[in-house]
Amino acid sequence: MGTNNLPNFRLSKDRLAAALARIVLGMCALLMSLTAAAQQATLESIGFANLPGDAIEIELTFDDEPPEPTGFVLDNPARISLDLNRVASGLDQQRFNIDSNNAQSVMVLDDGSRTRLVVNLDELVGYETEIEGNMLTIRVGNDSAFAGGVALVTQLFDTIAEARNSIEDVNFRRGAEQEGLVVVNLSNEQIVGSVEQVGSRVYIEFSDTSVPDALNRRFDVTDFATNVNTVDVMDQDGRATVIVDVAGPYEYVAYQSGTEYTISIRPPIIEVGGNEQIAQYTGMVTGLSFQDIPVRSVLQILADYYDFNLIATDAVAGNITIQMNNVPWDQALELVLRTRNLGSRLEGNVLYVAPAEEIAAQEQMELEAQAQAQALAPLFTEFVQVNYADANDILELLNGGGGGGGAAVPLGAPAEGGAATSTGSGILSSRGSATVDERTNIIIVRDIEEKLEEVRALLARLDVAVSQVLIEARIVNVSTDFSRELGIRWGGISTGENFRYGGSQAATVRAANGEVLQQQALQEALLAGETARIEALQAGTDPSLIDAIVAQAIAAVPIPLGEVLFPEALAVDLGVEGSDASTFSIGYSGNDSLIELELSALEATGNGEVIARPKVTTQDKVTAEIKSGVLIPYQSQAGGTAGGSTTEFEEAVLALRVTPQITPDGRINMELEIQQDQVAPGGGQVPAINTNEVTTSALVNNGETIVLGGVFREENTYSESKTPILGDVPYLGRLFKRTQNERRRTELLIFITPKIIADINIR
Numbered sequence: 001m002g003t004n005n006l007p008n009f010r011l012s013k014d015r016l017a018a019a020l021a022r023i024v025l026g027m028c029a030l031l032m033s034l035t036a037a038a039q040q041a042t043l044e045s046i047g048f049a050n051l052p053g054d055a056i057e058i059e060l061t062f063d064d065e066p067p068e069p070t071g072f073v074l075d076n077p078a079r080i081s082l083d084l085n086r087v088a089s090g091l092d093q094q095r096f097n098i099d100s101n102n103a104q105s106v107m108v109l110d111d112g113s114r115t116r117l118v119v120n121l122d123e124l125v126g127y128e129t130e131i132e133g134n135m136l137t138i139r140v141g142n143d144s145a146f147a148g149g150v151a152l153v154t155q156l157f158d159t160i161a162e163a164r165n166s167i168e169d170v171n172f173r174r175g176a177e178q179e180g181l182v183v184v185n186l187s188n189e190q191i192v193g194s195v196e197q198v199g200s201r202v203y204i205e206f207s208d209t210s211v212p213d214a215l216n217r218r219f220d221v222t223d224f225a226t227n228v229n230t231v232d233v234m235d236q237d238g239r240a241t242v243i244v245d246v247a248g249p250y251e252y253v254a255y256q257s258g259t260e261y262t263i264s265i266r267p268p269i270i271e272v273g274g275n276e277q278i279a280q281y282t283g284m285v286t287g288l289s290f291q292d293i294p295v296r297s298v299l300q301i302l303a304d305y306y307d308f309n310l311i312a313t314d315a316v317a318g319n320i321t322i323q324m325n326n327v328p329w330d331q332a333l334e335l336v337l338r339t340r341n342l343g344s345r346l347e348g349n350v351l352y353v354a355p356a357e358e359i360a361a362q363e364q365m366e367l368e369a370q371a372q373a374q375a376l377a378p379l380f381t382e383f384v385q386v387n388y389a390d391a392n393d394i395l396e397l398l399n400g401g402g403g404g405g406g407a408a409v410p411l412g413a414p415a416e417g418g419a420a421t422s423t424g425s426g427i428l429s430s431r432g433s434a435t436v437d438e439r440t441n442i443i444i445v446r447d448i449e450e451k452l453e454e455v456r457a458l459l460a461r462l463d464v465a466v467s468q469v470l471i472e473a474r475i476v477n478v479s480t481d482f483s484r485e486l487g488i489r490w491g492g493i494s495t496g497e498n499f500r501y502g503g504s505q506a507a508t509v510r511a512a513n514g515e516v517l518q519q520q521a522l523q524e525a526l527l528a529g530e531t532a533r534i535e536a537l538q539a540g541t542d543p544s545l546i547d548a549i550v551a552q553a554i555a556a557v558p559i560p561l562g563e564v565l566f567p568e569a570l571a572v573d574l575g576v577e578g579s580d581a582s583t584f585s586i587g588y589s590g591n592d593s594l595i596e597l598e599l600s601a602l603e604a605t606g607n608g609e610v611i612a613r614p615k616v617t618t619q620d621k622v623t624a625e626i627k628s629g630v631l632i633p634y635q636s637q638a639g640g641t642a643g644g645s646t647t648e649f650e651e652a653v654l655a656l657r658v659t660p661q662i663t664p665d666g667r668i669n670m671e672l673e674i675q676q677d678q679v680a681p682g683g684g685q686v687p688a689i690n691t692n693e694v695t696t697s698a699l700v701n702n703g704e705t706i707v708l709g710g711v712f713r714e715e716n717t718y719s720e721s722k723t724p725i726l727g728d729v730p731y732l733g734r735l736f737k738r739t740q741n742e743r744r745r746t747e748l749l750i751f752i753t754p755k756i757i758a759d760i761n762i763r
């Protein structure tokens with residue numbers, strides 16, 4: 001039974017193999033048909049024609065009917081990109097230069113599945129396409145009419161089109177990569193948008209375009225969870241403006257496809273390798289996807305698309321597979337070269353590609369040839385006039401000094417005005433030398449012509465007039481004084497024999513002693529009169545003259561008068577000491593006594609303002625100082641116990657010390673020290689000085705005034721003097737006290753104003 005089934009099994013196996021063969025052949029035929037279908041048409045030729053109004057017409061001829069092109073436009077740089085799916089390029093070149101006022105060139109790129117047509121423009125304009133049989137016509141420019149159209153009819157059509165230009169609708173949606181897409185539907189394809197980025201907003205302006213009332217408003221799109229907050233659509237005097245408000249950092253791309261104008265806004269791409277690794281690349285971000293393609297083809301595509309010339313040696317060979325997204329194109333170029341151990345040299349707009357070893361050998365040969373040329377080149381002597389800088393400082397730079405890079409002048413060379421030979425770290429060659437003539441500030445340089453050119457370039461950059469800065473400071477010191485004094489004094493004196501009252505004890509004792517002296521003088525006068533009378537009688541003088549002689553003798557004896565001294569004689573002296581005080585007094589006097597009461601008061605106010613305005617002019621980064629004041633002499637002991645003294649001086653000055661630095665944006669950074677001193681009254685032998693000082697740094701706009709600092713001080717003083725016990729009696733105690741109230745307020749403000757002095761052109 002098993003023997004009968006074995007042939008049947010073999011027959012089934014053969015049939016299965018035949019069936020599989022037929023299936024494989026069918027699949028191959030299907031793939032061939034699909035491949036043939038994929039290549040629907042082939043681009044055979046391309047032609048250009050200039051139209052009126054700086055427009056251009058591009059005619060593409062195919063071997064079969066071409067598909068409808070799809071594309072987009074870029075505003076910066078201005079480009080029109082059209083994709084022809086399932087179309088192969090049969091052209092022998094990829095770049096075609098155009099002799100037009102607006103269009104620069106056209107590039108035709110074939111990646112195997114489609115052909116992309118890129119039109120490079122000076123500024124973005126509209127375009128239209130038309131397919132007739134096997135020909136595709138693209139008209140680029142403001143004039144969309146045919147070249148043979150009548151100008152009057154064209155102008156009429158343009159006027160009608162402008163009248164109908166409007167925004168039909170505005171939509172917002174979130175893209176696959178979290179980008180915010182603002183889609184503006186336009187009434188026709190001829191409307192051209194202009195994009196501008198200002199801070200956190202993107203402005204899109206459509207000229208000669210109206211906005212319906214229903215769309216003239218703000219759209220809140222925060223619910224879409226993108227970095228776009230709002231979209232404002234406004235109609236501004238015949239032009240439509242769309243404002244997109246974005247939160248945080250962002251990147252945007254604006255392109256137009258037919259009547260749809262799209263603005264794509266997305267967060268910036270975070271590079272995996274880190275910012276430090278890609279900071280050296282500045283090219284546009286691109287994407288590459290190739291499968292087993294020759295390296296030379298990749299280089300040619302990059303050269304054509306990014307508009308640079310390419311020279312590749314025969315050693316550049318091999319295939320490569322690339323899949324890169326969001327990579328700067330110059331980084332992509334470097335990675336492609338690195339995979340094949342290739343090197344490159346960019347000279348102007350030409351990129352030379354060869355194996356790295358070959359380029360290194362060429363560079364080594366060039367260096368050796370350059371060194372030999374310098375060793376054999378003739379030496380020339382040039383007298384370089386230094387106008388503004390110091391010739392010795394320039395000499396140090398020529399020889400590699402002045403920056404901490406070693407000695408500028410070799411051993412044995414003179415320090416000033418002598419010759420210096422290059423140390424190899426400066427501009428001069430090993431054969432070059434330089435000498436300074438200090439009298440004329442001229443550098444005598446002897447070297448090859450190439451180095452002399454570098455010396456001239458160095459002098460052109462460094463030997464320039466340094467900008468000057470005028471710094472003006474204003475120091476305002478405002479003071480307000482107020483004082484009020486109120487006092488009283490009263491007293492009296494009596495000439496009676498048994499009662500004395502007055503101020504101090506010395507005053508009362510002096511009054512008592514005065515009365516004793518008066519009694520003694522009167523007794524001496526009477527005795528002198530009696531003595532004169534007796535002497536006159538004994539001498540037989542005429543009796544009628546004796547009384548006169550006695551009176552003369554009495555008058556010859558001086559009789560002291562009672563002396564009352566004030567304010568010692570006052571019972572209470574608590575009056576105001578100021579000479580400007582106002583006084584009011586009342587009193588009672590009799591034959592032998594006097595009682596007096598005096599009220600004195602003084603109120604004084606004062607306002608003072610002191611303004612100091614020091615100015616100084618200096619060069620950029622040069623410290624300047626200006627002082628004005630006095631030197632106060634005083635005696636100081638010297639020599640310890642040996643005695644002796646010397647005269648020393650103390651400064652009391654108004655000083656301004658400043659170091660300005662002009663920043664590249666035209667502002668002024670200053671290191672400031674401002675000091676204002678005043679001699680304090682009542683300092684004694686050693687002077688006392690009131691000082692105000694500010695030390696700070698400030699960044700100020702040119703011509704702007706700022707307040708560096710200020711000090712506000714207020715003092716209130718109240719004092720009272722009184723007679724013990726009596727001054728504490730309610731109400732009555734006011735007759736035995738003096739009060740003084742003082743209030744002082746001072747305010748110090750310091751202003752600074754820097755100005756860059758404009759260069760003076762002397763003709």
